[in-house]
Amino acid sequence: MSLLVHDQPGVMQRVMGVFTRKKVNVETIVVGKCERLGMARVILTVLDDRQAWGILEHVKRLESVAEADLLDPRRTQAYLAVENGAGPAFHRGSLEELQGKVKALPQEARYILTISAL
Amino acid sequence: MRGARAVVEVLREENVEVLFGHPGGAVLPLYDEIGSSGIRHILVRHEQCAAHMADGYARVKKRPGVAIATSGPGATNLVTGVATAYMDSSPVVALTGQVSTAVMGNDAFQEIDAFGIMMPCTKHNWRIMKAEEIPGVLREAFRVSMAGRYGPVHVDLPVDCQNAEVPEEAFRVIAGNGKPPRRDLSRLLDAVKVLEAAEEPVILVGGGARWAMAGREILRLAEVLQAPVVTTLMGKGSVPEDHPLVLGPVGMHGKMVATYVLNNCDAILVLGSRFSDRSTGKWSEFGKERQPRIVHVDIDASELNKNIPNVVGLVADVGTAVNALLGGFEGRARRGRKVWMEKVRLLKQECSCEYNYTADPRIKPQRIVWELNRWLPDDTIVTTEVGRNQMWAEHFLEVRGQRMFLTSGGLGTMGFGFPAALGAKVAAPDRPVVDVAGDGSLQMTLQEMATAVEENIPISVVVMNDRSLGMVEQWQRMFYGERYCAVGLGGVPDFVKIAEAYRWDAVRVERDSEMPEAFRAIARADHPYLIDVTIDPREDMLPIMPPGKTAKDIILGPRCIWKGGKSIAGHVAAGA
Numbered sequence: 001m002s003l004l005v006h007d008q009p010g011v012m013q014r015v016m017g018v019f020t021r022k023k024v025n026v027e028t029i030v031v032g033k034c035e036r037l038g039m040a041r042v043i044l045t046v047l048d049d050r051q052a053w054g055i056l057e058h059v060k061r062l063e064s065v066a067e068a069d070l071l072d073p074r075r076t077q078a079y080l081a082v083e084n085g086a087g088p089a090f091h092r093g094s095l096e097e098l099q100g101k102v103k104a105l106p107q108e109a110r111y112i113l114t115i116s117a118l
Numbered sequence: 119m120r121g122a123r124a125v126v127e128v129l130r131e132e133n134v135e136v137l138f139g140h141p142g143g144a145v146l147p148l149y150d151e152i153g154s155s156g157i158r159h160i161l162v163r164h165e166q167c168a169a170h171m172a173d174g175y176a177r178v179k180k181r182p183g184v185a186i187a188t189s190g191p192g193a194t195n196l197v198t199g200v201a202t203a204y205m206d207s208s209p210v211v212a213l214t215g216q217v218s219t220a221v222m223g224n225d226a227f228q229e230i231d232a233f234g235i236m237m238p239c240t241k242h243n244w245r246i247m248k249a250e251e252i253p254g255v256l257r258e259a260f261r262v263s264m265a266g267r268y269g270p271v272h273v274d275l276p277v278d279c280q281n282a283e284v285p286e287e288a289f290r291v292i293a294g295n296g297k298p299p300r301r302d303l304s305r306l307l308d309a310v311k312v313l314e315a316a317e318e319p320v321i322l323v324g325g326g327a328r329w330a331m332a333g334r335e336i337l338r339l340a341e342v343l344q345a346p347v348v349t350t351l352m353g354k355g356s357v358p359e360d361h362p363l364v365l366g367p368v369g370m371h372g373k374m375v376a377t378y379v380l381n382n383c384d385a386i387l388v389l390g391s392r393f394s395d396r397s398t399g400k401w402s403e404f405g406k407e408r409q410p411r412i413v414h415v416d417i418d419a420s421e422l423n424k425n426i427p428n429v430v431g432l433v434a435d436v437g438t439a440v441n442a443l444l445g446g447f448e449g450r451a452r453r454g455r456k457v458w459m460e461k462v463r464l465l466k467q468e469c470s471c472e473y474n475y476t477a478d479p480r481i482k483p484q485r486i487v488w489e490l491n492r493w494l495p496d497d498t499i500v501t502t503e504v505g506r507n508q509m510w511a512e513h514f515l516e517v518r519g520q521r522m523f524l525t526s527g528g529l530g531t532m533g534f535g536f537p538a539a540l541g542a543k544v545a546a547p548d549r550p551v552v553d554v555a556g557d558g559s560l561q562m563t564l565q566e567m568a569t570a571v572e573e574n575i576p577i578s579v580v581v582m583n584d585r586s587l588g589m590v591e592q593w594q595r596m597f598y599g600e601r602y603c604a605v606g607l608g609g610v611p612d613f614v615k616i617a618e619a620y621r622w623d624a625v626r627v628e629r630d631s632e633m634p635e636a637f638r639a640i641a642r643a644d645h646p647y648l649i650d651v652t653i654d655p656r657e658d659m660l661p662i663m664p665p666g667k668t669a670k671d672i673i674l675g676p677r678c679i680w681k682g683g684k685s686i687a688g689h690v691a692a693g694a
Contacts, residue, residue: 057419058420
């Protein structure tokens with residue numbers, strides 16, 4: 001999920017408050033300044049598609065959220081770092097591809113999946 | 119210009135006539151300016167009531183009420199009132215003082231993170247960090263509270279910002295860089311088709327209709343559609359209840375006929391309601407049998423598909439949407455729906471009982487509402503507390519003519535009705551205002567009796583006194599095997615004596631025959647007036663849809679004449 005928010009104090013508390021109250025788990029959070037002055041881009045990963053759709057309108061409703069949308073996993077670039085016992089391995093590609101890789105990982109593997117949307 | 123002066127300037131600019139508040143260390147600079155501003159200030163005895171009064175004021179005036187409290191305990195006391203306004207989408211602007219920015223975050227005296235606390239129960243809130251932000255933020259606060267779905271907003275004002283100088287340029291900021299309200303009527307044609315195809319349509323009206331003041335349009339649409347109108351607790355009063363198509367409230371303690379048609383129809387048009395569990399019963403069971411098609415109109419897009427899925431959604435305020443639907447039906451062949459109308463008429467008859475029960479030996483609460491219906495003028499504003507008093511008022515009170523019905527539907531705040539009545543009376547000094555109270559709820563905000571006298575706000579309070587927390591007692595009786603715990607109030611205080619101590623007029627009523635005289639005085643009361651009615655504590659609020667159950671599990675009252683719709687012949691034939 002990609003959000004364009006007003007870069008004000010407390011904005012992350014506000015956004016994450018919605019997720020807490022609606023009982024939706026967020027896997028990763030990436031936040032940073034973006035091309036528009038006074039705004040910030042927030043990228044959140046929610047694994048369950050149905051939950052992501054369900055919460056989208058509730059996030060959009062916040063005054064500090066200017067835009068909110070679900071990213072298309074086929075067209076979004078992502079990075080994946082995997083620690084699988086044999087030293088770290090890095091991958092890049094579309095989010096869809098990398099999500100497939102994550103699913104194929106064994107249980108004990110540790111990984112970081114980030115999305116390039118900032 | 120000082121920051122505090124800038125606050126007052128913006129309040130003037132927004133045509134604020136009255137402030138409800140309680141001073142304290144962190145808002146002293148602001149009060150220094152309010153004193154000479156010419157804006158009326160009503161001193162409350164507890165900050166919670168400042169928010170409730172601002173809320174009551176807003177519900178009557180349909181524009182923001184302003185509540186002021188100091189930092190720390192002032193702000194935390196305000197929270198209940200602000201949360202009540204949030205759940206009922208009422209525009210309240212809450213201003214709190216805050217410790218100086220120099221010591222903020224260091225646990226200074228009377229410091230609390232009011233900004234963080236208010237965040238989940240306001241539409242939006244701001245923490246001022248520099249005095250020059252004041253004009254822009256305050257204007258934006260007023261705009262946000264009324265933009266789209268109404269709601270409370272909060273501004274945290276550190277005491278040093280109130281004292282610091284605001285440059286003239288700061289006033290040149292124009293509010294409105296926020297989000298424009300969304301509107302989406304793209305599925306209008308779908309909505310028209312769904313409603314047109316229906317054999318047995320029903321209109322469910324929620325609180326959104328009251329804020330939009332769209333009662334007349336809704337009745338017109340009901341006549342075009344030949345559909346009965348049922349209301350939620352918050353929607354009560356948005357359509358005059360003496361109209362033949364209006365069947366009254368649905369839900370946990372609604373009228374049987376209203377709940378019956380809502381659960382036995384093939385299409386529902388929902389106007390400004392969130393499908394609260396108190397209206398529908400268990401969500402997963404709602405509409406399972408007849409599978410009605412649902413057209414959901416709400417100003418807030420996040421309400422669509424939230425509680426009840428698979429709806430045809432229109433995002434707009436109720437007035438706009440209803441007018442659009444009326445436009446959509448114009449020029450199309452009207453369907454008669456005579457059979458449905460006849461069925462609705464008969465069902466309504468089956469549910470219209472006489473509830474002027476005589477005392478045996480104590481007054482029945484239903485009789486109180488019956489007498490109120492008789493004696494209250496048609497422009498009365500009725501507020502309720504929360505509990506059985508609220509439900510008796512919801513079920514039996516006839517909101518006709520210009521009458522208004524204010525209640526805490528979403529949060530269910532005991533103690534809301536009394537301060538809200540005070541706020542309503544301030545907003546509409548020419549109309550009689552009555553709070554239908556219970557002895558438990560009233561004691562939560564009783565101290566405002568002083569405010570009523572001192573500020574000369576002549577409201578009336580009718581206490582349904584059963585000497586217990588009646589609703590809880592009833593639940594313990596019905597659902598917890600009569601194991602009573604913490605419900606008896608011991609018959610204290612003596613409300614008449616308390617009222618007299620606050621220099622109110624007060625009477626006690628213990629017999630049916632004493633009610634007319636006592637209630638007639640409400641219309642002409644020019645001084646705060648309390649009527650303490652001793653009621654039969656064993657009289658339960660029935661019918662009840664047990665919590666978490668469905669309309670099929672409704673428990674009827676002993677005198678209920680409802681036959682479950684069985685006296686009316688089968689379903690409407692297709693094409694009739």
